[in-house]
Amino acid sequence: MELPLVAVLLAVGLFLGWGVGVQYARAKRGWTDYKAAKKAVPGARRTAWLLVRAVTTKVGVIALLLVGAVAYAAVGPDHERAEPAPSPSPTASARAGMPGR
Template identity: 70%
Template sequence: MEQAVTAALLLVGLAIGAGVGASYARAKRGWKDYKTARNIVPGARRTAWLAIRAVITKLGVIALLLVGAAAYAAVGSDHERAGPTPTPTVTPTPSHRGGR
């Protein structure tokens, strides 16, 4: 009977030990993954902000070009506003004075 109790306690201890060991291994892997991700985040954040800044700069340039094109279209070109060119008026001037 004593051997049966000892065997049962060993089996219970083995089951508890296996569960605790598996939990510890899972926690250790999770902590390692957390530290790896924590070290990667600042670099990833910096890269994301650089990409966002590049996109915003490109959108700003495109917006300025569109505003400039709209302003040019609203004003019209110089050719349409110029109209006909004036013709010079030529008045004859005497080349010499008589009577002196």
């Protein structure tokens, strides 16, 4: 009767050991991944800020150009309000055909 009890205890021990081993391997992999990600964060953060700065600069330049264009359009002469152009002066050939001269 002792032999089946030992076999059952051995099977339970193997099953529990297998479960604990799988969890340990998973935790060790997670810890290794965490350390690698933690080491990569400063570089990724620096790169992200550089990209944000570049995009912000481009958006700022475009906004300044748009504001300048709107200001120029608001101050510049409007063709509908502009003074009429002077009429052309009569030419010499037109004077020659005039009577009395």
